[in-house]
Amino acid sequence: MGTPVIEIRGLRKVYKGLFGAGVEALCGVDLRVERGQAFGLLGPNGAGKTTLVKALLGLVHPTAGEIRLMGADAGTPAARRRVGYMPELRNYPRFLTAATCLDLFGRLHGMPAARRRRRTEEVLEQVDLAQWRDHKLGGFSKGMKQRLALAQALLNEPEVLFLDEPAEGIDPLGRVVVRNILRGVRERGTTLFMNSHLLTEVEMVCDEVAILHGGVVVESGVLARLTSREREYRITVAAGAERVAESLASMAHAVEPAGAPAGLSAWNLTVQDREELNAALDRLRRDGVLIDAVEPVRSSLEEVFLRAVAGAAGSEGRESRGDDRAARPAGVEMGP
């Protein structure tokens, strides 16, 4: 395993009040993101997602813990040299045009004039704002500002791209544009760190996720693994459907009918292991059932999310009642 692009150990952040009382936004988060991953950070409102991203970029100072960004201390300007950031809240000065705004950010990255000009044209073209390059930002719609924020984040050809609610406020067509850009960026090896409450967006872009709740990582891992239902498969048949239930009943499997496209029939089958699945398929073939497809049954990310958050809330409830066995889950280290 190489050096992770993002490495967080024991991150705590307490926002202190005026008279000492504080709010603990992050309570000991451990996280690891490898190069080239598309990582999604999920969580309900107030879970600490934005605080975590801001801590990664040095915008908020951690109360405790360590954050490394491409091997450097995350709070330093050096760590941000190869980073792009698209924030959730964008409050652009009204007097800048799209081109002069990108020129400012290019200068802040130390980009030479020729490269600044070239990249400005390229990223404006990418986000479909080329025709608005000389228009003042005061007249931009929310969606246009959103796309400009993405252009700004891509300007320096970052190695890590942080996206805070990238699809917020964009219409469905705009989302497709953003999604395609992100896929293209990822294909070039850029690591994505996306923070969003739009689960479908995360599902379509990311391959690993962590779910944050109450400042704690309550679930994390490879998306495909998190959403797969253990030992549950969907069998779609093209002919002999009337014999399926009878064939499998004698094998004592849990079999439930499922929805299928017109002309086909489907069942959800729960088995002990792969051997049992193959035995069931052999039986079906022997009984003259024509199998069209076999696929693992997956939960939606929404189901995973709700389960994780509900589980965490249950743990907290038991914890508050003094049940030692139901301790708050610790942060989970991420790896490929």
Added chain:
Amino acid sequence: MNPAPDRVPAGTTPGAPRLTLSQLVGLLVYTLRESLYRWTLITYVLGITFFLLLLATAVNLDIVEGTLASARLFGQDLEIGDMGIRVTDVVRTFQVVVITLLYVVGVALALFLAANHIPSIAREGWADLLLAQPISRTTLLLGRALGSLAVVGLGVAYLVAGSWVVLRWKTGFGSAGFLLAGLVILFAFAACYTATMLVGIVTGNGPVAGMIGLFVWVAGHVIYPFHRFPEWRAALGSGWPRQVAVGLSEGLYWLLPKNQGLGQMAVGAARGESLSMEPVLYSLPFMGLCLFLACWWFARRDY
């Protein structure tokens, strides 16, 4: 949708000094653009151009062998007689008037106009974007202050250099001291502006920051006679209240920029006198303290 080109190799990224220079230039250009948008620069240029045109057209001087033979103001003859007024005195008097006006009105106006520059970079949704770039918070703050100084400096330079050119054209005499006076005025602005910066970054409120800058500007003048003249101190009453008042005024005098001294320095420069650098040197600790506190506060804040 066009594919982006390959990433630039890490070795081509600029070194720290070049990066900092690029960032400072970026912030300077940004502040100039903002001033143009808000009509600050245009108002400066229009106002000063009007003054220079007035100076060029309303004042007509007739110089004969280095002395003023006749003078007309707005077409009206002035009584010169056989007073033997030297042209250098006439020019220096004009210069003193211009510098005094600029010092009293110009600095206060500039403090007010530049007050929002610092709070505006710290506002939510913009501060995040700026601070997520590879720039240190100190560079961001100082770059923005440099931009404010450049905007005010452009106004001062245009007025002082323009007046110098007009007077030189009208009289054939120009004094380098006049140009130096412009620099002193810019320094006086910078000294008070450090207080505006500090309050601006702490409160995030432009009007409050501007008022504090103006307070420092006025207080620096008001406190001077209490330090300089014993009779002013005597007027502060008697007993312990007097002791407290004298201690307070002396403390403020040494803490605040030496605005009175800087004004005298600017006028002295316009008159062509030799200058003492004391007001400049004694103002530096205040500037240093305000800058240090502003940078320290900015560095430790969460955004």
